[in-house]
Amino acid sequence: MSPKSSTISLSILSSVLAILLLGLAAYTYNDYKQHLLNNEDLAKEKLAMESELSLLVEKYENVQALNSVMDNHLIESKKRIVRLLDTIRSNEPKLQLLIKFRREISALKEEKLRLFHINDSLARENDLIKGNLNKTANALNQSKNLQKKLSKENTKLTSIVHKKKELAFANLKGEAVRVKGNREYGTKKAKKAQRIKICFTIMDNIYSIREDKLVYLKLLNPNNVLLGDFVQEDFQGDVIAYSSKQFVPYKNEQVDHCVSIKIDTRYLTYGTYTLQLFSAEHELKKTTTFRLD
DSSP states (O other): OOHHHHHHHHHHHHHHHHHHHHHHHHHHHHHHHHHHHHHHHHHHHHHHHHHHHHHHHHHHHHOOOSSHHHHHHHHHHHHHHHHHHHHHHHSOOOHHHHHHHHHHHHHHHHHHHHHHHHHHHHHHHHHHHHHHHHHHHHHHHHHHHHHHHHHHHHHHHHHHHHHHHSOOEEEEEEEEEEEETTEEEEESOTTTOOEEEEEEEEOOOTTSOSSOEEEEEEEEOTTOOEESSOEEEEETTEEEEESEEEEEOOSSSOEEEEEEEEOOGGGOOSEEEEEEEEOTTOOEEEEEEEEEO
């Protein structure tokens, strides 16, 4: 080979080598750049996963369970999220691990959606139950108020009816009498008196029951000594003493009634005598006085 030909061949070879070196340098730079890009993406993905899991943990902390069973499910799900978050934080960002973690995050998100949906459904049902309970409570309160109102009205009507059925008395009077044969003669003298004649009137009342009406009489001498038959009656734990107890036939019409009470003459003295009339319920209805000389 001539020197000229060798020089040409060497120049060509040098050019080829230069081109190859430039190509290799470019390939190495691109591969390194790609390597840096992948590492940055993995780091970003890792940070994104940590952020997603932290947000999930925050949502679990803010949710309120409607019952103990749901509370246990939410607590366990939150624990799994925290464990995965700790695992991601403690590992280098590697592709295979991140792929695995991403699947786990997706599963946890689905679980979160399912649990929160159930919890929301329970909340709506609970609100519905509360609403029904409130309606029931309101209805019950209205019923109680109505019952109280009706009770008051019933008490008022009962009182009105009772008042209407109450007997009215009039013309209560007493006088001393002496007895001669089968006849009684009035007297103003205490020394001549043998009995005290008491008369009264029961007024007509269409609302009262047609029956014999019980009436109590009490006669007191000027020294406040009870005179008469000394009838004793129990009333509300107390013993009440009367001079006489009378049953008067009553047919809703006005009726006059008189009774003569035998008196121990030792207690008949001059002065003012007090006469009282009581109903069957031991309620004082009439009072009057008369005087003996």
